[in-house]
Amino acid sequence: MKNYEEVVGIDVSKKTIDAYCYQAQAHREFINDIVGYKSLLKWVLKTTKGVDVFYCFENTGYYSLKLALYLSSQSIVYVEESPLKIKRSSGVVKEKTDRLDAELIARYAWLYREELEPSTVKSTSHLELGRLLALRDQLVRNNAGLKGTLKELKVLLSSPSTDVGCLSLKRSIDYQKKQIKSIEERIKDILTEDASMCKNYELLISLKGIGLVVACQLIYHTGNFTRFANWRAFSSYCGTAPFEHRSGTSIHRRKQCHYLGDRKMKSLLSMASVSAIQHDSELRLYYNRKLAEGKDKMLAINNVRNKLIARAFAVVKRGTPYVVLQQYAA
Structure with missing residues (x-):
């Protein structure tokens, strides 16, 4: 990242993105969608007058993923950095605005430009694996909560087998178990479709103590x-x-x-x-x-x-x- 003459820091939120050109000291807000990304590139090109530019923004999950996918599709160099690293490099900051955040991100990227490495978008199978693991984890937590509620109801009621609440909870628990099993089957399909991930998965489960979930999380x-x-x-x-x-x-x-x-x-x-x-x-x-x-x-x-x-x-x-x-x- 040594040969770039300008950096654009981007603060990503749900509906908007704030961009700040560090050397030009220019700021502008855009919509967080494809139309906004196209406007961003036009504005940067006009503001920086065609010099070599790279982009930097925080990893904010799905919101920043859309931006990363678009920049990658346009073969534009970008760095997706940990929010904690940027925050700790900023010193004592008492104010909090989207523009200031974009400016701090641009400052971080410019100061550490010689150490930063360009980011790349993960493969489709890798992204889907992460989404399914997160969804499975959420369903497991929800199911544990329902089981706890059912256990408490059984203690309070004289006839838990006929109570409407208990029957409803049992049906919900059984349904979520089926959903968890369905997600696990889809996870196995993803591993099977990717030769490299499938090979590493088979190697990992040869270790005692490592099963499907731990192996997939490691991958x-x-x-x-x-x-x-x-x-x-x-x-x-x-x-x-x-x-x-x-x-x-x-x-x-x-x-x-x-x-x-x-x-x-x-x-x-x-x-x-x-x-x-x-x-x-x-x-x-x-x-x-x-x-x-x-x-x-x-x-x-x-x-x-x-x-x-x-x-x-x-x-x-x-x-x-x-x-x-x-x-x-x-």
């Missing part, structure tokens, strides 16, 4: 294992990597995981670790050894989480399923 969050250079980088992303915390001679704490991380992925890895400890003899011995060393349970489970991440990256890099070495030991 989605790692960009099918292309987004992170190694397992340690992904561990840091999940919030399971320990970091040092010391200063001078007075502050010297033990290594701890940073609070910033993908909580959903961390939670799934925790459940996968508990399952792996129960069904994988090697990880069970490893976990018990950590406890014998005096580590508390959560720290030992975090060690198992990192073991699972390391194994996942290893089987994908090697291209062969995981083999339990103990069964071949003399």
